[in-house]
Amino acid sequence: MTTSSPTLDLTRELISRRSLTPDDAGCCDLIGERLSKLGFKLEWINSEGVINLWATLGSGAPLMILAGHTDVVPTGPLDQWNSDPFTPEIRDGILYGRGAADMKSGLAAMVCAVERFVKARGKFKGTIAFLITSDEEGVALFGTRYVVEQLKARGVKPDYAIVGEASSNEQLGDRIVIGRRGSLNGILKVLGKQGHVAYPHKVENPIHRFAPALAELVATQWDTGNAHFPPTSFQVSNIHSGTGANNVVPGECQVVFNFRFCTESTAASLRERVEAILKKHTLRYELDWQLSGEPFLTRQGQLIEAAAKASQEISGVKPELFTGGGTSDARFISPWGAEVVEIGPINDSIHKLNEHVKVADLDRLSTIYERTLEQLL
Template sequence: MPIDPLPLAQALLRADSVTPARGAVFDVLEDALAAAGFTVTRFLDGEAPDGPVENLLAVRGTGGPHLAFAGHVDVVPAGSGWTHGAFSGTIEDGALVGRGAVDMKGAVAAFAAAAAATGDLPGTTSLIITGDEEGPAVHGTRALMRHMADAGVRPDLCLVGEPTCVSRLGDTIKIGRRGSVNIWIDVPGREGHVAYPHLADNPVPRLVRLLGAIDAVVLDAGTAWFDPSNIEVTTVDVGNPATNVIPSAASARLSIRFNDLHRGDALVERIRALAAEHAPGATVRGVVSGEAFLTEPGALSAIVSDAILAETGSEPALSTSGGTSDARFLRALCPVIEFGLLNATMHKRDEAVPVEQLRSLTRIYEGVIRRVAGIAQLQS
């Protein structure tokens, strides 16, 4: 049963699904996928405040190769000042407007439509859809991966539909992502009157020395596929409203984006060693959001590139730029790359995708499915 990606995208947009998402937006997607021959499973994971999160796994076909499409239907809060309602799914000047049009309900609708158009092909197609990508990402794709392991579902190739393109549809494929780690530093002191410093212990100079040492660190010069890793100080605080009080503590937070020369836990230990040297007594706590990964150019990137070339007449660039995505988890299952719409309006007011780009993306995804099915035919 064919699916028109435009009304499906509109229906998804009209289902308010600020993260953590559940309910109506999954009803819309399940109805469309069930009509296209998919077996759909939905489940909730987690508790408040970060949950419960709803997740969906849809599978159709048997045998290999198994192509999975991964994405999310949760969105960031709409904010104010929209020309039309953020969840109205309005079409204006040839573009579909709404929170999630680009990131990434448009791509979900496009792949669902492409899958519906290719239902008679050999092999297996699946959709791995979470309601927890824009949030903590604790109860989403990782929970789906556990569910898939229990069900014996393991894809051979995975395409994540995040918005990857910069200036025109098809100009960029992401074949990897840098890792991300956040680090909290707390330097203890002893409060006192500024006129009697010998009765106090000011933690600020120690924190300043530590931050100077951190700022001098050069992690690397980059690699063939990755930019240099970078450490950024994102906040410094002493919580001191007075002008005549030496504070009792000083704190800072770092964000490190790193390439595949590093591991997140090793970077935390490196900062901890600097803290021991320059700010004795400081505590350092790190949380690794994801490790860097690279899917070397190969069969999957060639399939997607060929489908893009056939639709647009241009070959895409292969990139590892940008932030993190759920590909950082899915890489543990199989080769994974990302390709979707233009990212210019994601998370912005009046987020929008031109209708023709939505249809063009659908044709590209259909081309990917058909090319993967061609591999299955060769193997049969």
């Protein structure tokens, strides 16, 4: 049983830092110190209290970005953890701690892969860059999104990017994420007229008014998907109304909904179609839209080929090229013009109580990153 290795040790150091989003808690300082010893130039592109590290080594093309986040989601009830979430603990070959899978092990594996690669190769073709943020699990406005905007303005053009999100399904390396659906949120307020339930002719019930529109929204086929993505889905996550009294018709009804949309639709087209349905039902309403990210898809190319070859070599299985799951910072990097993939540990425990990763997978994941770099640089 491996109880110490560079990747394991760094993962434990990162887990022990209480980096609840958007607090970096010194994680980037720790990583930056390691990278500076290799000759990386460190630049802090911080905004609104969010720590963002941009570190580069080498020159010219191709520019390979290794991307990730140091922030983690809240722990949930501490009494339901089997050990302190910020005190990494190994039990039966499993490393437990908040961020173990999402995504401090990925960051540690990337750093250690680059340490080995640089020491073994000395000079290499192109540039290696780290883009690390503490604002991925939160609003994601001042992290990778912000850094990309700043670097675009300088004319920086990436060729490849690997995001260390937990992408594997049942065993390490069995999936490589090559795309993600877009995410569009709507916060709708349907307006009515409050009054006594005994006088329906004097009120306008916003719940009743919205019900037929909701039925149409649920029944609408937004698109049929394509070879890479399932059809776009519409889901209501919350409906709230009422005054707290059972004899009062409320004056408004609040609805929160989300689209997970594929490349057959756009945020603009979905907004237009929703508002057309609301107007068709003559609703009085207020609607705020929040776009978390457009869908993206990396087409078959050198990065996918290199990553798939490395994953299969180390894991022993041919990886599935996958486009499911939630959003990640890849949604900000892909429109920048880079080929982007996500490769990381098994994702079964992310955001859960007793988050964990297999100790044996840590060095293997780091080797996957190293082998991918060797093929492309």
